[in-house]
Amino acid sequence: MVPDVIASAEMMLERWKMKEGKEIEVHEEFRILSSEVISRTAFGSSFKEGQHIFGMLNELMILSDRNTFKMSLPIIRYVPTKDEKDAIRLVQRIADSIMEMVKNRQEKVKNREVDGFGKDYLGLLLKAYHDEGHSMKISADQLVDECKTLYVAGQETTNTLLSWMILLLSIHQDWQEEARREVLRVFGPDKTPDSDGITRLKLMGMIINETLRLYSPVFAGFMRDVDKETRLGKFDLPVGVQFHIPIMAIHHDPDIWGQDVHLFKPDRFSEGVAKATNNNPSAFMPFGMGPHTCAGFNFATNEAKITIAMILQRFTFSLSPGYVHSPFPVLAVRPEKGVQVIINSL
Numbered sequence: 001m002v003p004d005v006i007a008s009a010e011m012m013l014e015r016w017k018m019k020e021g022k023e024i025e026v027h028e029e030f031r032i033l034s035s036e037v038i039s040r041t042a043f044g045s046s047f048k049e050g051q052h053i054f055g056m057l058n059e060l061m062i063l064s065d066r067n068t069f070k071m072s073l074p075i076i077r078y079v080p081t082k083d084e085k086d087a088i089r090l091v092q093r094i095a096d097s098i099m100e101m102v103k104n105r106q107e108k109v110k111n112r113e114v115d116g117f118g119k120d121y122l123g124l125l126l127k128a129y130h131d132e133g134h135s136m137k138i139s140a141d142q143l144v145d146e147c148k149t150l151y152v153a154g155q156e157t158t159n160t161l162l163s164w165m166i167l168l169l170s171i172h173q174d175w176q177e178e179a180r181r182e183v184l185r186v187f188g189p190d191k192t193p194d195s196d197g198i199t200r201l202k203l204m205g206m207i208i209n210e211t212l213r214l215y216s217p218v219f220a221g222f223m224r225d226v227d228k229e230t231r232l233g234k235f236d237l238p239v240g241v242q243f244h245i246p247i248m249a250i251h252h253d254p255d256i257w258g259q260d261v262h263l264f265k266p267d268r269f270s271e272g273v274a275k276a277t278n279n280n281p282s283a284f285m286p287f288g289m290g291p292h293t294c295a296g297f298n299f300a301t302n303e304a305k306i307t308i309a310m311i312l313q314r315f316t317f318s319l320s321p322g323y324v325h326s327p328f329p330v331l332a333v334r335p336e337k338g339v340q341v342i343i344n345s346l
């Protein structure tokens with residue numbers, strides 16, 4: 001994935017060269033970047049090819065969000081609203097587009113243009129889809145669902161992480177300078193990041209953690225079902241109970257993080273998560289926890305490290321006077337009005 005992230009970041013930074021001394025809106029820039037990265041690595045396509053799928057998924061997220069909190073009167077509850085009808089139509093159009101992509105790959109295999117289904121995520125899913133009579137076989141619906149999950153999980157979350165990191169480093173110029181010093185120490189001004197160097201970006205890791213704590217992309221948290229009677233703290237939880245783990249609330253609890261909980265202080269992570277959480281490491285869970293923990297944890301942190309390192313090698317940035325702070329929850333917590341910064345070449 002490292003070469004794919006570098007190639008996508010280079011495309012973005014090429015555009016930025018034209019904006020020297022001007023304002024850019026990075027949330028939109030990172031939307032294109034993170035879409036390009038997931039399209040290349042998981043689906044062997046480009047952002048342009050997958051653009052309409054991302055667009056429809058975004059529309060669907062907004063509609064689902066609106067539908068979740070809609071109140072309706074008892075009798076008309078069963079009559080679908082316009083939003084619900086639009087959502088049903090969108091789900092079908094997304095499924096059709098994904099199956100179109102699947103058919104293209106199948107055609108290439110049939111016409112012997114390629115050797116097999118491929119080693120990317122789509123290729124692995126196609127192998128399972130064609131795995132006649134074996135336990136690995138998945139249905140067309142499962143294939144479509146898996147693709148949708150990866151498009152959303154792989155793009156939206158990383159997009160917001162990168163945007164909030166740039167916001168925080170624009171406000172905290174001292175941390176921007178420290179992070180740049182580390183990047184230049186590890187890679188110098190010109191060398192593209194590599195896997196070995198990425199693991200040595202300790203300060204950058206602390207900045208990522210602190211950003212994920214303050215602006216957890218999956219702000220709403222996650223659910224767990226109790227499938228056997230369980231004791232949790234002072235509660236006995238019977239089978240069938242569903243409980244919610246509110247990531248954002250836990251990440252902002254002063255009893256765990258201290259009275260400076262609302263401040264951006266990456267050095268709270270300098271001696272690891274246990275120390276930062278007052279010996280309660282499970283209180284830091286931006287990627288969830290347990291067997292269902294985020295499958296893209298390493299992918300996302302490496303994508304963030306590479307992208308921010310490449311920006312720091314080339315540009316300084318400061319917050320534009322036009323910036324309006326407006327964190328807005330859709331699936332991830334997004335900057336609703338974008339993040340505008342002024343960039344200057346080093």
Ligand code: HEM
Nearest residue numbers: 153154157158161218222287288289292293294295296300
């Ligand atoms: C900053 C970026 C990301 C954050 C904060 C994040 C966060 C999360 C969270 C909180 C969960 C639920 C975990 C649980 O229930 O315990 C999750 C699940 C998941 N994530 Fe991520 N994620 C990120 C990036 C990614 C990326 C880049 C990918 C794919 C390339 C990805 C793929 C997945 C998948 C497939 C699951 C479902 C895992 C399962 O249910 O077994 N995520 N993520």
